[in-house]
Amino acid sequence: MKIAVVGKGGAGKTTTSAVLARTLARSGHRVVALDCDTNPNLGLSLGVGLEPTEALLSLRDGVGDEVEHART
Numbered sequence: 001m002k003i004a005v006v007g008k009g010g011a012g013k014t015t016t017s018a019v020l021a022r023t024l025a026r027s028g029h030r031v032v033a034l035d036c037d038t039n040p041n042l043g044l045s046l047g048v049g050l051e052p053t054e055a056l057l058s059l060r061d062g063v064g065d066e067v068e069h070a071r072t
Helices: 013-026 050-066
Strands: none
8 A cells, every 4th residue: 555645835744644654553554654845744743753854864865866857
């Protein structure tokens, strides 16, 4: 199962994503929650903490430097 949550700023994407991730995990599903926002707060909403969230940001930025973007 793959679920994407999208919408305008302030629409509740982070809250919805956190509730979905928690609910599915508690139901026994394996969950990967990925926040692609430029100001990601999903990790904090899930109780991951600031340090791991910042580590993932630097990883994302490093990978972004390696990706060549092309119009399709």
